[in-house]
Amino acid sequence: MPELPEVEATARVLDGAIAGERIAYAKVPGINALRSFEPPIESLVGKRVAGVRRRGKHLIVELEGGLALLIHLMSAGRLQLYDKPAGPRDRTSRMLLGLDSGRELRLREFGSKQAAWVKLVPVGALEDEDPLASLGPEAWPEPPPLGELLDAPRPLHALLRDQHVIAGIGRSWVDEILWRSQLSPYKRGADLDEQELARLQEQIPQTLDGAVDHYESVLSLPIPDKLPMPLIIHRHEGEPCPRCASTLKSVHFEDYVIAYCPTCQTEGRVLKDRRLSRLLR
Numbered sequence: 001m002p003e004l005p006e007v008e009a010t011a012r013v014l015d016g017a018i019a020g021e022r023i024a025y026a027k028v029p030g031i032n033a034l035r036s037f038e039p040p041i042e043s044l045v046g047k048r049v050a051g052v053r054r055r056g057k058h059l060i061v062e063l064e065g066g067l068a069l070l071i072h073l074m075s076a077g078r079l080q081l082y083d084k085p086a087g088p089r090d091r092t093s094r095m096l097l098g099l100d101s102g103r104e105l106r107l108r109e110f111g112s113k114q115a116a117w118v119k120l121v122p123v124g125a126l127e128d129e130d131p132l133a134s135l136g137p138e139a140w141p142e143p144p145p146l147g148e149l150l151d152a153p154r155p156l157h158a159l160l161r162d163q164h165v166i167a168g169i170g171r172s173w174v175d176e177i178l179w180r181s182q183l184s185p186y187k188r189g190a191d192l193d194e195q196e197l198a199r200l201q202e203q204i205p206q207t208l209d210g211a212v213d214h215y216e217s218v219l220s221l222p223i224p225d226k227l228p229m230p231l232i233i234h235r236h237e238g239e240p241c242p243r244c245a246s247t248l249k250s251v252h253f254e255d256y257v258i259a260y261c262p263t264c265q266t267e268g269r270v271l272k273d274r275r276l277s278r279l280l281r
């Protein structure tokens with residue numbers, strides 16, 4: 001489930017590995033993986049990689065000559081570098097970029113769903129390109145003042161995951177951030193008092209900082225299929241809270257499963273299910 005820290009780490013590792021290399025070939029075997037028409041993907045051939053960076057949960061591979069690949073890994077994608085081209089039985093690659101060193105950069109996706117995508121766009125038009133055009137400010141390294149940003153009658157769990165509000169946080173890291181900030185996932189953004197806002201303002205960058213540092217120390221090439229996510233709350237329901245030792249609980253919210261500590265976050269209250277399917281009935 002790549003979110004800001006995972007995508008940031010991927011961008012750093014790849015930037016160090018492929019910047020300066022020339023593209024020897026470009027193939028897009030994934031159905032619907034390429035979401036742009038002009039310029040054609042073949043126009044990458046012969047271009048050098050200028051660098052790899054991140055915006056929100058997107059990867060951007062910039063090429064000399066003014067082109068950029070905008071990539072969204074969605075929930076099950078990886079951008080990985082291999083020493084050799086993929087064989088004929090490769091079923092996971094959505095895009096393959098051959099490099100002049102003989103190595104191959106692959107956008108791979110696990111599971112049956114094909115959701116990861118790529119757009120090839122002029123660098124100058126990148127910020128006008130959807131979904132970057134409507135992306136909120138970066139959650140890391142320093143989010144802007146949150147008071148105005150979160151001043152909405154929506155639950156924090158939904159607000160913080162909304163990429164239009166703040167970019168980079170998803171279903172895993174939101175649980176860690178809310179637990180560290182000692183805030184209920186159902187608390188409405190508009191109801192946060194000054195102290196609560198201050199805690200969130202501090203914990204968003206600290207939590208993500210910790211994660212980026214973690215990957216910096218453990219991640220190297222080849223980027224593994226499964227990233228070792230250092231989560232202590234998300235998917236840890238049933239285990240003791242690392243702060244107070246109460247049992248961590250989980251609750252269904254829309255399409256998500258939230259983990260939280262009733263003692264640290266909800267004044268002992270157990271949250272009720274707010275499943276989308278239940279609301280639609």
Ligand SMILES: [Zn+2]
Nearest residue numbers: 241244261264
């Ligand atoms: Zn606790």
